[in-house]
Amino acid sequence: MKAIATKLLVVAIIFTTANAAPAKGDDFNSVVKMIEQFYRVKHVGIPFLAKAGMKIGTTAARIKGGQARRIAEAGSIKLAVFEDQEFNGDFIKFRASLNEALNATWMPLIQTISAQDQEQVYIFLKDAGDKVNVLVITIEQRDATVVQVTLSPKNLALLLKDPEGTGKSITQEATINDQE
């Protein structure tokens, strides 16, 4: 009986650890959940994201006359979109919660808040060996996006030179509708 109880305990510990680990490491999903809870909104699920990521580059290039260069590494885009919902809430409190949640693993690069346009943009970076992970969170009056991409050193240089402009380009690149 004691042996069975011990085995059950070991199995329980393994299950608990296995379930807890991804939640702890997946900051993208944590941010999406945080937005949902803070603003009481729901994101739109977008299937085939990796495939969309592959197509996005060609679409962006086509729209911009074939000269545009992709920013995100192929297939690296994680995207959550919140469409046509109310984003009413204290942005100072939201910023504090976001920074508290991400500061241990992500480096805040730039955060802009426009009270006039009710727009918030947050860009965080995380070292990923030769490359870097970038998390861009954009919250507007009725829409929001959370985009996570991997950047090559060359494109990271672009982001560091012009954080605001390149951050917007990353979001635009990730959200261009391939059907258009």
Added chain:
Amino acid sequence: MKTLLIAIFLIIAPVFAVHAQQDSRIQMSTLDHLASKASQTVDVNIDERLMRLASRVFDDKDEDEREVKKLVANLKGVYVKSFEFEAEGQYTAADIEPIRTQLRGPGWTRLVNVTSKKKGMLEVYLLFNGDVVGGLAVLHTDDKELTVVNIVGPVDVDKLAKLEGQLGIPDLGIGSPKNKKNDDEK
């Protein structure tokens, strides 16, 4: 005994030397409350980890990037807080006083004859560790704008203008200072 004393001195001396260096990081969190009154707030945080990353990614083959790479090579951080307001009088001298108090601290010197293309008042401060510049702070105040820029580490003030518009540093149209130090300030 003498050897032991020398050994203790050699261990302790670098610790004191590090503490003797003034920290050029300005604490700007006292300005955070202005965000609720501002129409536009920009907060840039490039800490030492990001600076190391930055110096790694700028390309030596590109002339502009090579220049920026040289400028950021030994920097330990770039921090910017900028507020734009709809109306005048949204912030007072008392709001900026905690920043000024830090800039009146030991080692900080205000530069004179710094010109700017922007309206309002521009103040540039350098932190000297002996003869070496250990950091820089820029305070730009206007009726409807407030910007604080803090560069931590050895910065070449003559090349400051080249960093404007890069790394989230706003373009304040800073001209090269003619005199390095303003003795009246101290």
